[in-house]
Amino acid sequence: MLGEDHSLALVLINLLGLAGIVVWLVQGRGRPMARLIVQILFFTGMTAVLYLSGILPHQVVETDLQGAGAYLARSARVLWWTHLAWTLVGFVRLYVVLEHRPREARLLQDLVVAAIYLGVALSITGFVFGAPIGTLVATSGVVAVIAGLALQNTLGDVFSGIALTLGRPYALGDWIMLIDGTEGRVVETTWRSTHLLTGAGNIVVLPNGVLAKLSLTNLSRPDATLQMSLTVRIAAAHAPHVVEGVMQAALRSCERIVREPAPLVALKDIDATAIGIDLLFWVAGPGDRLAARNEVIDLVYRHCEANGLALAMPPQSYASVPCAIREPPPATLVRPRSSGAL
Structure with missing residues (x-):
């Protein structure tokens, strides 16, 4: 039978554990800080009672397993281990919230939380109920091998998702472009796949195993x-500095491009018919590319028309126009006149 001191301590631990569960449920997930404080307070109180009473949660005493008090002893230890798991999970979730990455770090968070719950479950099985953990772990290892072979592709996607989360080549909201030309904004990451919202408004689902093997460009970083760029050819009827000034005025009047960095006009080449120019400008994001390009083209045309500049034909058009080759007239054979009489 249990001693009177142990009985009171175990009853108090059970009451604290049940009260902690009720308060934990009432707090809800919307208040992670308050929820963690409640978990810490109840867990600290239960630990203090265990320590002052000389009860070890990881060691089962023979007298604890005799009589009706065995239920109190087991429930007290189960509640203590449960509150330990909730406290650790609360710290993990609070860290993610404070880092302002609740969705981005979901894969890593779920992995850590699963490891905590698995460790606590094994501890309860071995320390509270006295089951042989070694045999259980060995059996679960065989089952894990069989399941791993059956779910090889799925597990590959899962571990690739974990690697992408740790490496952080992109975050939610980033606009990425793959080596095959697929591009879009990252809107969701799960254990198995990453979802991209394309410019056409479609959702592209990419398995993490495939995404981890592809080269990608993050268009949202560092900003x-x-x-x-836009290539323009102007007829070579004006000096290059005049053409450059007109192009700079066209870019300065564009409202859909950013001012920093400033747009640039690069004179690329010149020949007898045209001056080649590259217009370099920056937009606020991938979603502004189409509208900005349309405005720049329109403004270039307007400024050329207002300043008397003419657009030149592309170089390929000259090569496609056949040249008229005029052949010389055939030579006329003139016989010399004889001076002798007939």
């Missing part, structure tokens, strides 16, 4: 600004 969301994106460089664009």
Whole structure:
């Protein structure tokens, strides 16, 4: 039978554990800080009672397993281990919330939480109920091998998702472009796949195992600004500095491009018919590319028309126009006149 001191301590631990569960449920997930404080307070109180009473949660005493008090002893230890798991999980979730990455770090968070619950479950099985943990772990290892072979592709996607989460090549909200030309905004990451919202409004689902093997470009880092270029050919009827000034005026009047970095006008080449120019400008994000390009083209045309500049034909058009080759007239054979009489 249990001693009177142990009985009171175990009853108090059970009451604290049940009260902690009720308060934990009432707090809800919307208040992670308050929920963690409640968990710490109840767990600290239960630990203090165990320590002052000389009860070890990881060691089962023979007298604890005799009589009706065995139920109190087991329930007290189960509640203590449960509150330990909730306290550790609360710290993990609070860290994710404070880092302002609740969705981005969901894979890593779920992995840590699963490891905590698995460790606590094994501890309860071995320390509270006295089951042989070694045999249980060995059996579960065989089952894990069989399940791993059956779910090889799925597990590959899962571990690739974990690697992508740890490496952080992109975050939720980033606009990425794959090596095959697929691009879109990252809107969701799960254990198995990553979801991209394309410019056409479609959702592309990429398995994490495939995504981890592809080269990608993050268009949102180090910032969301994106460089664009437009090639223009102006007829070589004006000096290059005049053409450059007109192009700079056209870019300065564009409202859909950013001012920093400033747009640039690069004179690329010149020949007898045209001056080649590259217009370099930056937009606020990938979603502004189409509208900015349309405005720049329109403004270039307007400024050329207002300043008397003419657009030149592309070089390929000259090569496609057949040249008229005029052949010389055939030579006329002139016989010399004889001076002798007939």
